[in-house]
Amino acid sequence: MQQYTYVIIGGGIAGTTAAETIRKNDPTGSIAIVSEEPYVCYSRVLLSKPAWVLGEQPFDNVWLKKDDWYTENDIHLFKGLSAVTLDAGRKNVALSDGDELQYDKLLLATGAHNRKWNVPGADKRGIHYLRTVDDARAIGEVAQGGPKRVVMVGSACVSFEIIEILHSRGFTVTEVMREKYFFEPQLSQEGVAPIERTLEEKGITIIREMEVAEVLGGDHVVGVRLADGTELPCDIILPFIGVELPVDWLKAAGIATHKGIYANQYLETNAPDVWTAGDTAECWDLALGEAVIMGNWMSARLQGEIAGKNMAGPERTPFEQVSFHTSHGFGYLIGWTGDVRPLPDRTIVHIPIENDEQDHCRILVRHGRIIGGTTVNRPDLMSAITKLIKARVDVSGALEGLRNGNIDIKSLVL
Amino acid sequence: MADLREYPRNKEGSTISKIVVDRDLCIAAVSCIAVAAETWELDDENKVVIKDADSVDDATLIASAEACPTKAIYLYDTEGNQVFPK
DSSP: OEEEEEEEEOOSHHHHHHHHHHHHHOSSSOEEEEESSSSOOBOGGGGGSHHHHTTSSOGGGGBSSOHHHHHHTTEEEEETOOEEEEETTTTEEEETTSOEEEEEEEEEOOOOEEOOOOSTTTTSBTBOOOSSHHHHHHHHHHHHSSOOEEEEEOOSHHHHHHHHHHHHTTOEEEEEOSSSSTTTTTSOHHHHHHHHHHHHHTTOEEEOSOOEEEEEESSBEEEEEETTSOEEEOSEEEEOOOEEOOOHHHHTTTOOBSSSEEEOTTOBOSSTTEEEOSTTEEEEETTTTEEEEOOSHHHHHHHHHHHHHHHHOSSOOOOOOOOEEEEEETTEEEEEEEOOOOOTTOEEEEOOOTTTTTOEEEEEEETTEEEEEEEESOHHHHHHHHHHHHHTOBOGGGHHHHHHTSSOGGGGOO | OOOEEEEEOOOTTOSEEEEEEETTTOOOOOHHHHHOTTTEEEOTTSOEEESOTTSSOHHHHHHHHHTOTTOOEEEEETTSOEEEOO
16 A cells, blocks of 8 residues: 555546646645556657658657656656556555555546447457557558558548558558548538548548448458448458547446546546546536536646646636647648537538638537537638637627628637 | 757747747647637648747747647747746
8 A cells, every 4th residue: 555645547648737737736745647558648649640650750759758757756657557446435546456545636537448349350460449659559560561451440530640641651441431421420521521532532442321240350350341241351450439438447436427527617526535637537618518528638638737736726726628629631631629519509600711612611609609610721710719719709690691701700809 | 850940039028038849740730829820820831830929928828839739849938948848
């Protein structure tokens, strides 16, 4: 049994930023970070970027901290261990090596895990996921080797980015998606059509509204059989089918969870002296008036900072942010700002812009205010939308003008 | 050698006098642009460059650097000390 003032479960950007912030505000309290991966904190977003996957940049650029940083700041990093049980009453956490940590204050920043692909045969060799440094190294090795036939499963950012990388290396790519189009439903079908056209022109096969029924092969993958019976030969399969949040062990401890770990706007969970931050946090959003999971780098970093500040005390700061993220590929820059879920209570307004055949912009409006937006190739509009969401500008009188192009959305920014 | 690009900042009252972008690390996530569109823009190579180094206050400039998912933005004070990332 070891005792620490602050115990942080998760060594990613949320947990590490929290530790950094705690140290700034509390120079003497002892801090421990428990990280499932045997590494220091790194930039997860780099793992799907061409220069790193293809080895054009030194892989070492992914590390955001050095071992020395932990020592200098007196932060103990438990590498390669996970937390297995929590006793919130006795304030202790049991680790996978049998050791126990006693805490005064606890942060749950456990991040997301890749959803495991459960089709028959999904345990064969030749199937790669992408979330961790080790995953990225394995995919890098494949990408830097000779061209292969790859089946991609899933239609979100990471698939999109990896398709471009493998295509650039001469791979034959077949994309199999459950959805009608890439990025559904966060972008409109019209907005995505030019992107898909570009992919198809470059020789990528897109099979829509389809699932893989079975992975074929002996020890190693040799192909897939689709739900309609079609068989596709392939050498590797990359199933990027979303994430799961590991909350079962916390449920058993009485921590309130839904998909993620519930928290209020101060990132406090229902248990005393337990906070949460990052991809696994489902925290109260003051602007939206509901609990949301953010699941992006920017929010994870800021939540880590706010949680760290609140843990060190004595003030309580709410988490408030209009977050966004982007994805690149095949010459397109796609941006998501704020809440982009096209739920029934939102009005979707397509904004006509120049070069509308390639570029795209749409906003989501609720109760007269913009709450989210998506753009293709227009980072400048992303910035305008972010400001309008943040300032909660009432745009109800301008919707018609925005829709027909008589009002420039940038002119609404105060 | 890293591909670093330096930009002077001469904003009155600011303690930050130099901004450096590591172009190798920039992946055009444009997080900095969303925080401070007055300061940053994308160039033809899809790398972030300075549009106006003096456009925002120190807190906003630091927030825009903090938002970068690859820590590609460095800030220096008038003495030449790195103020971000620390």
